[in-house]
Amino acid sequence: MSTNSSTFAEISELIHDEQLMAFVQEKAWNYESQADFMAGPMPCGLAPEAAWELVSFVRRMGGWPPVRSQMPRAGKSLASGLAFQTMPPAVEQAVSDLSARCDRRSRLWDALNPLMRHRRIVAPLVEDLMAGVERAGFSLSYETVRTLVFGAHEPQGYEERIVANTVALLQSPCETAAAPTAEVLRELHESIVRGTEAADAAPARSAHAPAAAAPESSQPEAFVLRRVSFEELAREIGRESQWGAHPLPGVIMNAGILWNSMTAGPANAFLEIVLRRRALVRIGLPVLAWVPLSWLRLAWERGTSPELLEPFRYGEAFLVSEFGLDCTPYLIQMLAMMEHYVDRLEEEARVLDAADTARRKAVNRDARLSHRQKELLADLIADPTARTDVGAYARRFDCAVSTARDDLNRLVDLRYCSTTYQGKKQVFWLSETV
Secondary structure, eight states: OOHHHHHHHHHHHHHTOHHHHHHHHHHHHSOOOHHHHHHSOOGGGOOHHHHHHHHHHHHHHTOBSOHHHHSOTTOOOOOTTOEEBOOOHHHHHHHHHHHHHHSTTSHHHHHHHHHHHTTSOOHHHHHHHHHHHHHHTOOOOHHHHHHHHHTOSOOOHHHHHHHHHHHHHHHSOOOOSSOOOHHHHHHHHHHHHTTSOOGGGSOOOOTTSGGGSOOSBSOGGGGOOBOOOHHHHHHHHSOGGGGOSSHHHHHHHHHHHHHTBOTTGGGHHHHHHHHHHHHHHHTTOHHHHTSOHHHHHHHHHHTOSOGGGOSSOGGGSBEEETTEEEOHHHHHHHHHHHHHHHHHHHHHHHHHHHHHHHHHHHHHHOTTSOHHHHHHHHHHHHOTTOOEEHHHHHHHHTOOHHHHHHHHHHHHHTTSEEEEEETTEEEEEEOTTO
16 A cells, blocks of 8 residues: 555544544634643544644634635745634624624613713723723823813823823714724824824833733744834734624724734824724724723733633633634633623613613602703703703793792702802702712
8 A cells, every 4th residue: 555545544544533523523612721622631542732733723724814815825834823713603602692782773872872972981981091001001090091081181291191182082973984094093193192292202111011911822922012014004904804704803803913013102002992992883883892892801911800701811812833823712702801891881871771760750750840940950860961051041941040040049959950150150060969
């Protein structure tokens, strides 16, 4: 028998072994760390290293991006450093569930949209910005970032200006059907650093910045921070569909590319937040735009995320083989964190809605209030950040200024409203005790 015939017979016998087929079927779709895999029993007397490569081969065969799209035109072998992901049932189900819960036609978005617009839920935005602050090595506190989100004071210095510029970008409407070009990336970067000192005068990186974070895989040198041009970055993040049929995995993977790039220097972490949020709105998932993914991943990096959110330890999120870096565990973890946070947003919206319903019922039952006062309170309950004054009230309800003043002061006496003077003007807003 020739050598080729003998080799074929050996391969045929191996691939038809039911024990091996069952092993590969189980391992290909049920991910575990490389260390845990190697410690388990192997079929057919295979060495753990050989079994690992076999399972990795099967995963890569069904993974994204497709192999042929990664092959050099000259027909050379697949580059071992490429990243890919598979689509096991757990991933497909998570993507499908999140898409259904979080699109712009969902009941959850109907509930969250006014709460976000009126800044009644601000923690997600502040948390994402705080992750940017820490990744950039800035020294701003949570309360400082929160005041910048509310526009409560003018930004002072380099760090506050970058945060305030990012907030302005996030609050400006932007509907686009295409991934950002290099020119768009430059314009966004310029908007983020506008009014600041030169980039080389930025503060030094803190001990808690990404340079001190745990590696993403057993090959940390594959994930050093890279300096790439805007053109290179646009090419890398401009193909969301290469990661699967649904664009959500592509948005998540692009966020990882941005976290590991230093294209925009200290502003890079803030550029990632803007691009991710815009991408999620663009693909029709506005609820997910309010999930602070940068903050969630930073907590995962540091081992401070809740146990519920750790199906994979941070340093084992990318599986290394001769076929490249399998990103699937990383994607599973990111989707799990997003799903958990969506649960939190949904509960917060439910609690606020219940409280608002109770407030409206109390107002409607109060016989001491006029129809004008009830209408004003209904608006203030819907938007607790709103303010009014005597003149605005008189114009709205076409009543005398003296009547408007009496109505508003009566609301203060009944503890429905609070009041203060801004210069000579007396302003009123919804009391926190309502």
